[in-house]
Amino acid sequence: MSLPIVAIVGRPNVGKSTIFNRLAGERIAIVEDQPGITRDRIYSKSEWNGREFHLIDTGGLEMGVQDEILDHIKNQAELAIEEADVILFVTDGRAGMTATDEEVAHLLHRSRKPVVVAVNKIDDLKHEDSLYEFYQLGFEYVIGMSSVHGSGTGDVLDVLVSQFPDKVEEDYDDETIRVSLIGRPNVGKSSLVNAILGEERVIVSPEAGTTRDAIDTPFSHEDQSYVLIDTAGIRKRGKVYESIEKYSVIRAMRAIERSDVCLIIIDGERGIAEQDKKIAGYAHEAGRAAIFVVNKWDAVEKDEKTMDQFKRNLRDQFQFMSYAPILFVSAMTKQRLKQILPTVLLAAEQHALRISTSVLNQVVHDALMTNPPPSTKGKRFRVQYATQVSVQPPTIVLFVNDRELAHFSYLRYLENQIRIAFPFTGTPLNIFLRNKR
Ligand code: GDP
Ligand code: GDP
Numbered sequence: 001m002s003l004p005i006v007a008i009v010g011r012p013n014v015g016k017s018t019i020f021n022r023l024a025g026e027r028i029a030i031v032e033d034q035p036g037i038t039r040d041r042i043y044s045k046s047e048w049n050g051r052e053f054h055l056i057d058t059g060g061l062e063m064g065v066q067d068e069i070l071d072h073i074k075n076q077a078e079l080a081i082e083e084a085d086v087i088l089f090v091t092d093g094r095a096g097m098t099a100t101d102e103e104v105a106h107l108l109h110r111s112r113k114p115v116v117v118a119v120n121k122i123d124d125l126k127h128e129d130s131l132y133e134f135y136q137l138g139f140e141y142v143i144g145m146s147s148v149h150g151s152g153t154g155d156v157l158d159v160l161v162s163q164f165p166d167k168v169e170e171d172y173d174d175e176t177i178r179v180s181l182i183g184r185p186n187v188g189k190s191s192l193v194n195a196i197l198g199e200e201r202v203i204v205s206p207e208a209g210t211t212r213d214a215i216d217t218p219f220s221h222e223d224q225s226y227v228l229i230d231t232a233g234i235r236k237r238g239k240v241y242e243s244i245e246k247y248s249v250i251r252a253m254r255a256i257e258r259s260d261v262c263l264i265i266i267d268g269e270r271g272i273a274e275q276d277k278k279i280a281g282y283a284h285e286a287g288r289a290a291i292f293v294v295n296k297w298d299a300v301e302k303d304e305k306t307m308d309q310f311k312r313n314l315r316d317q318f319q320f321m322s323y324a325p326i327l328f329v330s331a332m333t334k335q336r337l338k339q340i341l342p343t344v345l346l347a348a349e350q351h352a353l354r355i356s357t358s359v360l361n362q363v364v365h366d367a368l369m370t371n372p373p374p375s376t377k378g379k380r381f382r383v384q385y386a387t388q389v390s391v392q393p394p395t396i397v398l399f400v401n402d403r404e405l406a407h408f409s410y411l412r413y414l415e416n417q418i419r420i421a422f423p424f425t426g427t428p429l430n431i432f433l434r435n436k437r
Contacts, residue, residue: 002257003045004053004164005250007080009108010090011073011100012059015120018147019090020044020057023157043253045285048157051164054253056084070100077104081111083250086163088156089137093119093130093144097137105137114163117142118156123149172227176218177348180229180255181293182283183265184275188295191331192265193217193228196340221341229255252279260351260392261289261344261426268294268310268328272317280318287393289347289426290324293340298330323419325426347426352391355422360386360396367417373410381405383414384436393428399436406433 006023008016024044042057058076080087087108091101108115119131122144131144141159145152172178181189197204197219205218217228256262262283266276283290292314300306311326318324325343329336364386373381382401389397396418400406415429 002254004051004085005056005083005254006046006053006086006088006160007056007058007084008088008090009058009073009077009080009104011092011098011104012069014090014092014095015147016057016059016090019088019118019120019145019153020055022147022150022153023055043250048161051161053161053164054250056080056250070103073100073104074107077107081108081113084113085165086160087111087113087115088160089115089117089139091117091119091134091137093122093127093134095121096130097133101134101137105139109138115139115141116156116159116163118152119144120147122146122152172218173225176225176227177344178227178229178258178260179263179344180259180261181263181265182252182255182279184267184273184279187265187267187270188331189265192263192293192295192329192337195331195334195337197228199334199337199341202341224341224345226341226344229258253282256283256286256288259288261291261347263291263293263340263344264324266292266294266314267296269296269299272314277317280321280324284321284428287428287430289351289393290321290428291340291343291347291426292318292321292324292326294326294328295331297328297335298333321428323424323426323428343426350423350425351393351427353394353422353424353427354391355388355394357387359421360388360418363418363421364398364414367414370417371413373405374407376405376407379405381407381410389432393430394424395430395432397432397434400433401436403433403435 008020010016020042024046042059044055046053046055058080077087089104089108091097117134117137117139119134119142122128122131123146128144131142134142143152143155143159145156147153181192183189196202197217199221202219202221205220219226219228264276264280264283266272280290280292294310294314307328310328314326315322325347327336327339327343329340331337364383368383375381379402383398384401385399387397387399389395398414411431411433415431418424418429
């Protein structure tokens with residue numbers, strides 16, 4: 001099930017990014033923030049009353065060069081209409097309603113998406129009257145707020161959540177491995193989908209499923225069932241899409257959430273881009289298994305060192321994902337394509353791997369003995385007990401004397417030691433600390 005997406009639209013300076021920061025609030029990242037992950041300031045995962053959702057500030061999207069600011073806003077609104085489940089239309093209660101607001105409203109009305117109007121900058125009650133003119137925009141929900149003071153944000157969130165689509169259950173059984181191919185436009189996702197499905201011994205089921213954002217292709221290979229979630233091939237894109245690369249992140253987020261294993265496709269010919277890191281970062285943070293697939297390897301001019309160099313550079317740029325295997329393939333020549341499904345299967349198994357408490361404790365105990373934690377201000381970090389509490393991704397809780405004493409580098413060491421005993425190939429590992437007294 002993918003999370004609902006809320007897109008924030010509106011004129012410049014109405015307070016979109018201030019609202020975004022406030023609604024994004026505390027990131028509910030499971031893993032503590034790790035160095036090296038590149039994030040966009042315009043996407044965030046958020047939560048209200050137990051409902052998680054994605055938030056996008058379309059004001060931060062670069063839409064290529066446009067002379068007219070109005071065109072710019074219109075493109076952002078169109079993107080929101082296309083991609084979001086609910087649109088938060090922000091206006092400025094101090095400036096009052098403008099012609100641009102009306103233009104945007106006109107566009108939004110043509111879509112069937114629910115729209116919530118936030119009249120921002122209502123910092124005190126004496127400005128409250130300025131709210132009413134915005135009812136002329138013709139939307140049901142018009143809510144006054146002040147993103148600077150935080151007033152009204154709860155009301156806005158309540159209404160947004162009330163407009164979320166109902167949860168839809170996935171119709172694949174637990175045995176089916178859900179795989180997605182994510183990556184920038186033109187890295188070869190569609191070509192790879194076709195090449196994988198065209199491989200020998202891949203049996204594609206006659207009935208393909210279509211969801212709102214992807215075409216699913218169920219298939220089996222060596223008695224294992226899979227479903228490919230293809231976000232690339234769906235729908236013909238309009239001109240807005242061609243002018244921005246960032247839309248692919250939104251598609252990728254949806255696909256990532258529905259997957260067990262994400263194939264992060266990198267264009268071997270063009271090399272690693274900033275956008276690749278962001279997309280990979282989402283897969284990591286979502287706790288999905290991941291494999292790097294460097295495509296178009298046929299087109300790379302190479303000698304015997306090229307692959308190692310590429311690998312080293314990739315490891316260097318994706319330090320937070322050292323667990324992900326790297327494959328070098330070509331959708332065109334079919335080189336090494338046969339490695340993909342066995343690697344997916346391995347990653348899926350490791351993603352669901354459960355290790356026994358006694359063995360885990362032995363590993364942790366040995367790690368602590370070999371390299372005892374340093375003491376901080378005369379106090380030493382101690383781990384009393386370790387246990388794996390869940391899978392997909394494997395999640396381990398360490399019961400400790402004082403979690404404040406734990407250093408990132410020491411936890412990294414413990415994770416490495418655990419991975420020496422159990423490689424957990426292709427899967428992130430969550431490690432939580434809990435104080436035990
Ligand atoms: P954006 O261009 O729509 O993303 O707008 P910003 O979030 O960058 O805000 C534009 C300006 O409006 C900034 O100077 C903010 O400090 C200010 N601003 C945002 N929200 C409020 C608010 O609730 N009250 C007041 N008085 N100013 C605000
Ligand atoms: P997508 O946007 O990620 O789905 O990428 P496509 O599958 O549409 O491929 C983009 C372009 O790259 C097309 O022109 C493909 O023919 C080309 N391409 C895809 N895979 C390969 C490959 O393995 N080798 C080479 N040389 N070109 C490829």
